[in-house]
Amino acid sequence: MASLSIDNVCKTYNNGTDVLKGIDIAIDDGQFLILVGPSGCGKSTLLNMIAGLDDISSGDIRIGERRVNDLSPKDRDIAMVFQSYALYPSMSVRQNISFGLEIRKQPKAEIDATVNRVAEMLQITHLLDRKPSQLSGGQRQRVAMGRALARNPSIFLFDEPLSNLDAKLRVEMRTEIKLMHQRLKSTIVYVTHDQIEAMTLGDRIAVMKDGIVQQFGSPQDIYDNPANLFVAGFIGSPSMNFIPATVVESGGQLGVKVCDDHGCVVLPLPHDKAKLAQWVGKDVIFGIRPEQITDARTAHREGLPQMDCHVKVIEPTGPDTLIFVTLNDTKVCCRAHPTEAKRPGDAMQLVFDVSKAVLFDPKTEMRIA
Amino acid sequence: MANKLSIGRLLVYAALALVAVYYLLPLYVMLTTSFKTLDDIRQGNLLSLPQAWNGGAWAKAWASACTGIECGGMKGFFWNSVKMTVPAVLISTMFGAVNGYVVSMWRFRGSDVLFTMLLVGCFIPFQVVLLPMAQLLGYLGIANTTTGLVLVHVIYGTAFTTLFFRNFYVTVPDELVKAGRIDGAGFWTIFFRILLPVSGPIFVVCIIWQFTQIWNDFLFGVVFAAGESQPITVALNNLVNTSTGVKEYNVDMASAIIAALPTLFVYMVAGRYFVRGLTAGAVKG
Amino acid sequence: MSHSSSPAEVRALADAAPAAASRQRLADRWLPRLVLSPTIVMSLVFVYGFIAWTAWLSFTESRLMPRYDWAGLTQYLALFDNERWWTAVANLGLFGGLFILCTLVVGLLLAVLLDQKIRAEGALRAVYLYPMALSFIVTGTAWKWMLNPDMGLQKVLNDWGFANFTFDWLVDPDRAIYTVVIAGVWQSSGFVMALFLAGLRGVDDSIIKAAQVDGASLPTIYRRIVIPSLRPVFFSVLLILSHIAIKSFDLVMALTGGGPGTSSDVPAVFMYQFAFTRGQLGLGAASAMMMLMTIVAVLVPLMYLETRSAKRG
């Protein structure tokens, strides 16, 4: 087990593309780090740099207290699970798991013991003599994990390990990975573009875009306090509503005015008034998550601002029903109790919980408050 | 409607059968002629069957037909071709496998440019290298030897084999190599333990391709080999084009079949791979 | 987040890394280049170097032995003054054009016919393809015998009652080159058929079904939808066939030997004879360079078109 720190790491490919532009991330021993971001943002590239599969252009990577920039993958004490699993096609499951140990010249008896222990842990003992081509997707995934586990490295690297599985299996394996982490207390770096995986698995999340870490923090912190419009929109499902609005002052309180075709309401802003003073009368983007716009019954609290809105579309999800309305000419998603939901075309009273609402500068897209 | 359709299909079958006859005719003629006596050839015609199946022409073709001054038949030249083809195929395939592995799995700055540079070797007309190569072989003292021919075929075959293996290895996920490196395997271990075991099909294709190319080559053979060391294609051409004495068409045909047997055999045994090799080498001419 | 090691400490740690570690890294970095280098050197010397060498020879007065003093364009002027060269060039144009056209048409036709869910497809394919396994020398020998005016096909037809039928192209200076076309098409059209068939099999079935639903007839579907989608195959077939045509040497040597006289000469035969049997190295080199330039002139535009259409399509 070891901590990991990444200092100002940049990567420029030979053809001149800047893929990573100064990455700073540090996690402690035993933490579960998630790298999340849209396709092509450089997640795999960063993971490859940590693994030593590719050289970094500048910066430092440390595993434990050891600077590993110039070490080959073999000497970094890491193991990796790939999206395609990358099981050696010609080797049996047993040989796949033992290959790394064999290369490291461990004694035969020790290798056998490790393979059996890992196989038992992952419940793949009955598969040990099969070839990868004779395994199902989920089984391959387990073997790939087994190969990593057998090595008992100080850091595990996962590159979208679940994205080739069907939805149900994905959820199952997600739980297993979490269990494994809780049991082994291993340091893990896990790449995904699935924000639900990111939220559920991570101790720390680094949200990346265009080779830059947009925000680095705990899942809840990133959910509640997104640093910018991109992070706010990327994390959470359905994603946060972004309503263009103007900051107004009414009755000594700052608020934003939102309207639908029935009428308007001024939503009071809970933020520090002094910080917002300069934005009075200016356009901002008002960010509010779907579960913060709901029906009176779900809201539980008295005295919240409310408004009758014209329901455009409803989408029942089972536990909740999503209600779509139009506010300030923007489609807005709200989450209501199924029995409280009105039908499309009807008016419905919606309650706004603004305590966690956020504001963004429409120009820089950075968080204002 | 159904009737019209079947007439259409009949026409299709008729056309295909007619073309098949065109393709089979030379083989039929070669075979029947090789079993005729010279009298039989003169009396009958091209398409008639031999009056008696006579193996004399085959015996002569193998052991005593005259190719120019020598009269030892095809025997020696057949073995020349074997001695030239086998090592040249094996060596060029090995080079190709390793090169293909590097340019697909271990790409480095400039490796794509180097690969393109190698590929040019597939496209040049070999006439532009004949004169210097003849000089060089002479200088090295291996002109007119089988060794020299092996060298030439390895040199100019490697571009193709590299292309074959490269095109195969780019379809293998490079995560396999990454996984190997993380498991601690080096360049050669990854090649021998992880990639070679899955390269069977491309080895077959590449070997078949190289085998037919090198066995059937005439240009290098006629330029760089003389007398004793000629490959069978050159000997066959000499046999057919010697203008001394009576023209023995039956011996010519038997010799031609002897020269064609190894590649025909490969085609019959591994036809599936042969076609794959041809189409995979579609950039070649 | 709390690593507060001083730079000096870090350096000490890095230095302490085992020597084996850096050796592996070095190996990973240099081994691929090292392994590729023999082939690169081979290519540099035996392809690029030799082309340069031939080019140099073509600018000298070399005859029986190579000489290396500059003689300018003498050899090229001699070449362009040589009637035999122009016969060879004209033959190449004639042979190349006809060979490519016929092979293309026959190959495409066979592929389309074979694509009609034919019963004996496997066997027919095998029949069409086997000539590809043969050496051009064998092909030439076989056809030379069949086209023999006294005892070949002509005699068969005479025997069958067509007493006046003559087929003596092989010995007719004006027609000899066409016999090369016949044998060449025989040898290569099966291969072209295989390429087209692979292309046809790759055409999305649902497109054809959609066209059938739209009421298009089978010939229309082929003409308007299937064959246009084979565009990339056409390119590679053209590439390969023009390459075969320009390099054609063995077949001519075996079938006609360039004769009667020099009537079926092609540049490859010209080059061989001047360079290796007539002791005119310089002239041979000049003709080889002309062949190279022809290939470049044909292949470069073709490849350019192909890559461009690949990007667009």
Ligand SMILES: Nc1ncnc2c1ncn2[C@@H]1O[C@H](COP(=O)(O)OP(=O)(O)OP(=O)(O)O)[C@@H](O)[C@H]1O
């Ligand atoms: N060898 C390379 N040379 C040049 N550019 C590359 C190379 N490898 C990757 N890139 C580029 O680097 C960028 C980041 O790639 P990377 O694979 O890290 O993305 P990713 O975040 O993992 O995306 P995904 O979610 O699709 O896996 C991409 O734009 C890609 O085109």
Ligand SMILES: [Mg+2]
């Ligand atoms: Mg990726």
